[in-house]
Amino acid sequence: MYLFIFAVLAIIFQYTNDKRILDKYEKDIKTYKVKVAELEDERVKLNDKIYDLSYFNIEGNEEALTYFEDQGINTEELLPKLKDGLLEMNAYQGVDHPIIPYASMTESKIIIDQIKVLNHKWILANFTDGKHWGELFINYEVNEEGKLSYKLTDYFLYPIN
Missing domain, CATH: 3.40.1350 (Trna Endonuclease; Chain: A, domain 1)
Structure with missing residues (x-):
C-alpha cells in the first residue's frame, strides 16, 4: 500500500514538474515568435528605407x-x-x-x-x-x-x- 501511494506521489510530482517546464517552454516559444515577427517587420521596413535612400544614387x-x-x-x-x-x-x-x-x-x-x-x-x-x-x-x-x-x-x- 505504501509503495502504491509513494508511486502515485512520484508520478504526480513528475507530471506537475514536467507540465510546468513545458508551459515555460511554450511561453518562451510564443515570446520568441513575437520577437521574430517584430524583427521581420523591422527588416522589411529597413529594406524599404534602403530602397528609398538608394533611389537617387548613380549605382541604382x-x-x-x-x-x-x-x-x-x-x-x-x-x-x-x-x-x-x-x-x-x-x-x-x-x-x-x-x-x-x-x-x-x-x-x-x-x-x-x-x-x-x-x-x-x-x-x-x-x-x-x-x-x-x-x-x-x-x-x-x-x-x-x-x-x-x-x-x-x-x-x-x-x-x-
Whole structure:
C-alpha cells in the first residue's frame, strides 16, 4: 500500500514538474515568435528605407550608367575619380576653396566631407569648417579625353542656432 501511494506521489510530482517546464517552454516559444515577427517587420521596413535612400544614387540609376557605357567610360573607375577630384580640392592653399563659395569662419579650413553622385550630371556634396556647414549642388562633365570638370550650380550654408 505504501509503495502504491509513494508511486502515485512520484508520478504526480513528475507530471506537475514536467507540465510546468513545458508551459515555460511554450511561453518562451510564443515570446520568441513575437520577437521574430517584430524583427521581420523591422527588416522589411529597413529594406524599404534602403530602397528609398538608394533611389537617387548613380549605382541604382541604370540610365545614368548606360549614358557612360555608351560613351565608352568605365563607371567603376569614374565614380571614385569623381569623388577623388572633389576631395583633392580640399588641399587648397590660402583662404578660398576652389569650389566652395564661402571662406572658413573658424581656425580650420573649409572642406568637402561627404559626396553623393546622383546621376550622370549631378553631385550633392556637404562641406564644413568644423562649426559651420552647408551643401553644394554641382554639375560635372566628362570630356572625350576623360577629364572631369565641375561647375557649382547652387549652394547653401546652414545658419547656426
